[in-house]
Amino acid sequence: MxxxxxxxxxxxxxxxxxxxxxxxxxxxxxxxxxxxxxxxxxxxxxxxxxxxxxxxxxxxxxxxxxxxxxxxxxxxxxxxxxxxxxxxxxxxxxxxxxxxxxxxxxxxxxxxxxxxxxxxxxxxxxxxxxxxxxxxxxxxxxxxxxxxxxxxxxxxxxxxxxxxxxxxxxxxxxxxxxxxxxxxxxxxxxxxxxxxxxxxxxxxxxxxxxxxxxxxxxNRNIAAGFISRFMLFEGTFQHYHNLDAARAKKYLELAVEAAQVVMNSNAYNFGSDFKALFSSDNLNGNPEVLLYRTYDAALTVTHSIGSYSNGTEGNSGDANLDLVKAFIVNDGKPYQNSTVANAASFSIPELAKTRDPRFEATFIDRAHTPASTLLYGYKFASREAITFIGKAYPAMWGSNTNTSDAPVMRLAEVVLNWIEAKAVLQQHFAGPVVTQGDLDKSINAIRNRPLDAAATAKGVKKTSPMLVAALPVDPARDSDVPALIWEIRRERRMEFVYEHTRLLDLKRWKKLRYMDYSTKPDYLLGPFVNMQVETPALLTTAFINKSKVRKDDGTIVTFNGTNKDAMVGYFVVENAVNRTPFTDRSxxxxxxxxxxxxxxxxxxxxxxxxxx
Missing domain, CATH: 1.25.40 (Serine Threonine Protein Phosphatase 5, Tetratricopeptide repeat)
Structure with a gap:
């Protein structure tokens, strides 16, 4: 069908x-x-x-x-x-x-x-x-x-x-x-x-x-995938919001059980590169996808999601520096203690080479002005699609005539639901200990996805496996979140950018305070950029007193028409300010x-x- x-x-x-x-x-x-x-x-x-x-x-x-x-x-x-x-x-x-x-x-x-x-x-x-x-x-x-x-x-x-x-x-x-x-x-x-x-x-x-x-x-596997999603949500919501411990445990155990239905079926694997999951005209046979939606121009069943990832169309929001800093370096460590060359650089081309491969597959690897933060997400468009920037787009990547297939449920979500539910059960409900084998079947299996030729040619490398005996030491970790659970959350954030999970994850973890952008300057910034070299279009007279960068010491430099060479730093999103205050009722x-x-x-x- x-x-x-x-x-x-x-x-x-x-x-x-x-x-x-x-x-x-x-x-x-x-x-x-x-x-x-x-x-x-x-x-x-x-x-x-x-x-x-x-x-x-x-x-x-x-x-x-x-x-x-x-x-x-x-x-x-x-x-x-x-x-x-x-x-x-x-x-x-x-x-x-x-x-x-x-x-x-x-x-x-x-x-x-x-x-x-x-x-x-x-x-x-x-x-x-x-x-x-x-x-x-x-x-x-x-x-x-x-x-x-x-x-x-x-x-x-x-x-x-x-x-x-x-x-x-x-x-x-x-x-x-x-x-x-x-x-x-x-x-x-x-x-x-x-x-x-x-x-x-x-x-x-x-x-x-x-x-x-x-x-x-x-079928049973597809249903089980969704059941793992919903039971993880409710189990962790009940737990972190201190509602009902017995129910939290029951729901989390069902999340594990449902995910294992899929995993034990051996019907799916991580044999697809990340980019192909979201930009293919036909997902039939993709080994990671449990269910997908087919689009067909002949049946006038088309969409526009590829168009809004094509490098020309703007969106209501773009990836900020806080998200960028969450991406793990390819040695499996946070940038603060990574030994990879240029791991502390937040220049977009360097990020594409040093970070987990999902970064390069999600974002255009150069500063791109249609993005409010200069980091343009093209996760849902092919590599070919962005070659049409400045030209006429084919129907595949223009307007509302896109026909790329949509992954509806995929194995990555199932295994991430599984490993998180297991980790929470271990940490708070005396559940079985998460083993290295568990990480190998989930996070490390995801990290071992094949790379496509374009990524390999750029020098992109697979991320090193996560070791249960040597978890990353992240100085930015919340003190109330154990290291294992913190790293599982990081993995979800890298995997699901622009997808359905992030806001719901914040709600179930009781971390909606992350939406208060007054808590970190990184929320209102983009990556590190040399504007004179990378975005000269933003250093014209029309952008005097508009274009700004932030130095490492916090100093803000504003373009005044004569200081192009000083416009090097973290890009300041134009006029960006925090949302209005909110409370836990939200x-x-x-x-x-x-x-x-x-x-x-x-x-x-x-x-x-x-x-x-």
């Missing part, structure tokens, strides 16, 4: 399942309009209904210019990126309304999740109900169990996202009728209660979803005032999010 959304999902959307007891001939349904009595007659019908979930949950690069849940365009709110002028703020007031009842309901970028929308929960509860009460006699026991597992996986997926945004949410485990007001207007359930239900759904899914249901269809989103009033008018109570 190709992810041919335009055809498949428009068909699925047409299947509005209804029931009717009216025998009047005038009320007889159209012969081509399915009802519960005529639908659910075989596994094909069930599969068609299930296909409707794919574009919502496995959206990859989305389509056209859509930004929801996309890398580069959507996931731009984190401490990795800095924009010109004032940084994007956290929400600071209760919104008038937060409700959406549409399946196409928008997401919220500063929470990296959905709005107050339970349409997908209802869709799945209908799915489960019809499986139990209509389709079951038409299916084998194995098929019924598989599709029940698929449905429960998607219900768990949606509730995991809702909980990550709102914390406590009302839990619905059935198709609620319009007359059941006490259920429709129930207050929020404790997030632990909700996530226990999610845990049960995920355990059922792992036990019943088919190991193989056909190429590009949801870990969770408020509910709209309209929703609270609506409950009250009907005699019910909807509790507002804590702190709001």
């Amino acid at each position: 190709k992810y041919q959304f335009k055809f498949i999902y428009s068909v699925v959307a047409a299947f509005v399942l209804i029931t009717s007891c009216n025998k009047d001939v005038l009320d007889r349904p159209q012969l081509n309009d399915p009802t519960d009595a005529t639908y659910w007659k075989n596994e094909t019908d069930v599969r068609l209904y299930a296909n409707g979930y794919y574009s919502n949950y496995f959206n990859g690069f989305a389509s056209s210019f859509t930004v929801d849940y996309t890398p580069v365009r959507g996931y731009t709110f984190s401490d990795d990126l800095t924009s010109r002028n004032v940084q994007s703020p956290f929400e600071n007031t209760v919104p008038p309304s937060r409700l959406s009842t549409l399946e196409t309901g928008a997401w919220m970028s500063q929470y990296a999740g959905p709005t107050w929308n339970f349409s997908w929960v209802r869709k799945t509860n209908i799915f489960i109900d019809r499986l139990d009460n209509v389709a079951k006699p038409n299916l084998t026991t194995e098929a019924y169990n598989h599709w029940s597992g698929v449905a429960r996986f998607f219900r768990g997926y949606e509730y995991s996202r809702l909980v990550s945004v709102f914390g406590n949410v009302p839990y619905f485990d059935k198709d609620v009728k319009e007359t059941e007001l006490d259920i429709l207007y129930k207050d929020r359930d404790n997030r632990g209660v909700v996530m226990d239900k999610v845990y049960d759904d995920f355990k059922f899914a792992l036990a019943n979803i088919r190991i193989n249901d056909g190429k590009q269809y949801l 870990y969770l989103a408020p509910i709209g005032q309209t929703q609270i009033v609506e409950y009250k008018e009907r005699g019910y109570t909807l509790t507002q999010t804590i702190g709001w």
Whole structure:
């Protein structure tokens, strides 16, 4: 199956399942309009209904210019990126309304999740109900169990996202009728209660979803990959926010179990170079990818993510010096104590040669002015794409006609979820000790990815393995984070730049304070640059009193029209200042005032999010 959304999902959307007891001939349904009595007659019908979930949950690069849940365009709110002028703020007031009842309901970028929308929960509860009460006699026991597992996986997926945004949410485990007001207007359930239900759904899914249901269809490994993600999030959130130790342990253990399903299958490996994962026209056969979304110009299913990585288009934020300093040197040490030549240099060409190979594969290896920080991310464009800078781009890398495939779930995330869950269980719950073998199967396997020829030609080298007996000594490590967990977090940061993880990682680790850019000057800086040599376009009369660099001693030098030779230092992002102050209430989103009033008018109570 190709992810041919335009055809498949428009068909699925047409299947509005209804029931009717009216025998009047005038009320007889159209012969081509399915009802519960005529639908659910075989596994094909069930599969068609299930296909409707794919574009919502496995959206990859989305389509056209859509930004929801996309890398580069959507996931731009984190401490990795800095924009010109004032940084994007956290929400600071209760919104008038937060409700959406549409399946196409928008997401919220500063929470990296959905709005107050339970349409997908209802869709799945209908799915489960019809499986139990209509389709079951038409299916084998194995098929019924598989599709029940698929449905429960998607219900768990949606509730995991809702909980990550709102914390406590009302839990619905059935198709609620319009007359059941006490259920429709129930207050929020404790997030632990909700996530226990999610845990049960995920355990059922792992036990019943088919190991193989056909190429590009949801299978046990794909489900397990996502389960490791959501259980790691909730387990660490429960732990670091001091909510419920027993639940934290339970969820983390499931994260380990789910990841091991994938790892023990031996179906995937790190045989692909990093660049190919994000810029290939065809990911079919890529050994690291569990699931990908295919784009096809002939089907007019295209995207724009490659275009916003093509070296010409600007983005809302670009990589700052704090992220740069987090990249490990290729000897496996932080720059402060590395013995690699020029390890302490923050010139972009030197960084490309001395840092972990993911740096060179993620960023253009020279100062590039379309980036607010001069460090331009092209992770999602090919090496060929940036050869068109200043020229006309082919459809592959221009506008919204991109056809590069999107990795939806890959092995790197699975093993990083696994090793972190194991490390937290060891550190805080007397779990098994993380061994060198564990690191070799996870972080070191990632570091041993092959390098493509272009990287090798530049002198890029693989990063040395991490040794459990000789962990890096990072003087910048937070005092409350053990060295092993610190290095696992570093690995995630290098691996997932521009992807879905960073903001959610900060939230679950209770490290949202990293988003306060007043705590480090590095947040408002780019790499080290000799502007007269590398970016002369920024030393024209138009940039007098605008272009600035910061010296190692903290001195700021401003271009005055006559001091080009002095413009050597860390690039100061134009007019960049910190975002407005925020508090711990920003870990969770408020509910709209309209929703609270609506409950009250009907005699019910909807509790507002804590702190709001």
